[in-house]
Amino acid sequence: MIEIDRITKTYDGVHAVDSVTMTVETGTITIIVGTSGSGKTTLLRMINRLEEPSSGEVRINGESTLATKPHLLRRRIGYAIQGHGLFPHHSVARNIGAVPELLNWPKDKISARVDELLTLFSMDPVAFRDRYPAELSGGQQQRVGVARALASRPDLLLMDEPFGALDPIIRSRAQDDLRRIQQRLGSTIMLVTHDMDEAIRLGDRVAVMDGGKLVQYATPAEIISQPATGFVADMVGDVERPLRLLSLIPVSEVVEDGAAEGGALPAGASLRDALAACLWTGRTAVPVAHDDAVVGRVTLDAIRARAELHA
């Protein structure tokens, strides 16, 4: 559990982060969203003490971060930086293995870990491990930056816009990968983004920042259905709200018995996908399949009823 307790950072009398208090549960993904300059990066950097708070403190599992030497604290916390920050004079393998090396892992264990991570991020280890960062595309550099943060399997991962330079397809795959890795390892992730879609897609909880203040800290569904301020509502976007909400609900929640025409949707799809399928093909219901066997259908009426619950 990470407790952020009335933490404040002041630059020349201006509050970059203004008395933020929040608690992050172990094994969850918390997304910090906000516009540019709202203090997201500063908040994140105070957790691993790259920035010392002007006041307030952070406790990890009850222990104040001030109790550990900063560089030792940072070795325990994975950090993926806004704009990768790879070491240009080290190979991809050495970049990824940087923290394990600091922690004195044996060589063969490090190289096995490097290959595992490259594979995880869809980069062929044989082709990539000996390259230098300058020989990678922007998106590949960014993935290596995330791999470096994950390398030592830290319990806590801080990520500052890790997917910024990725195209939409790779981006959504990287998000899925991150989810999968997080669930498997049970790590706690705090991720900064200014993309509300990413926040809703990835977050167990979403923290919205505005002008250094934490204006709302809630589940994605609450953020969408009950935005605390006009700013949060703007971030969510009026027009997009119903669709964003539907994207959070799996079809399995409203599936009913009965048959429907046309191609089936997988049970893991969202109501937003189901709605799109209905509209696009002019159907009033679509079949839902689980492992290729049709288990029922989702109707347009059911989708509408579910959306209206929040109105």
Add this chain to the structure above:
Amino acid sequence: MKIGIVLRPALIVLLLALVLRPAWFAPVFAPLAPANGPVIYERASLLSLSLSHLGLVAAATAAATLVAVTLAILVTRPSGAAFRPLSRTIANMGQTFPPVAVLALAVPVLGFGSGPTLVALFLYGLLPIFENAITALSTLPPATMEAARGIGLNRWQKLMRVELPLALPVILTGIRLSVVIALGTATIGSTVAARTLGEVIIAGLLTNNTAYVLQGGLIVGLFAVLIYDALVQLEAHLARRVGG
């Protein structure tokens, strides 16, 4: 590039011949020597003069590098930033002092021989290395520096593993400038009895023997050109490593 492939070995061969087999060049230099005077310098072996010349330059540059880089590291730390202007002023003064004056002042203290020359070359070599090291260490990519702290390197590890390797190509440029200045300046050392190739040039000047002057000048010049070239190659190689 192609020219370099032919020119470089040619210059090396020419230099080796000038140093090891000076007698071969007697016909070339003969027209420049005074009538009936000696054509080829024979009072000392050119090889031993060359080695002593290079040795002085290497020792002075090594010392200057050590001091300049250490100083640059200190004044680019947050705690040393206050000393940066002062240290630059001192390094600049070393540069504005004429080498002849350094020799003249150092002789009474250190006596005749290599000592005063070493001091002069050292003082002269400081500034370019110091300036380049400061520039290199204070313009490192910020995201990389942030990541170095972020992954948990302590200050020493950050310096040794990230800052110095990344700054190396630019520091090397400073060393190259120093070496070339020192190769030329070392010739003046002969006036206070340091064993350098300046001996040949000065002997020529004293006896009106242009052949000597040319011989000495040519060898010093070739050393300078070839060493400069070698260091440029090394820098380019390192810069590629750093992802230039």
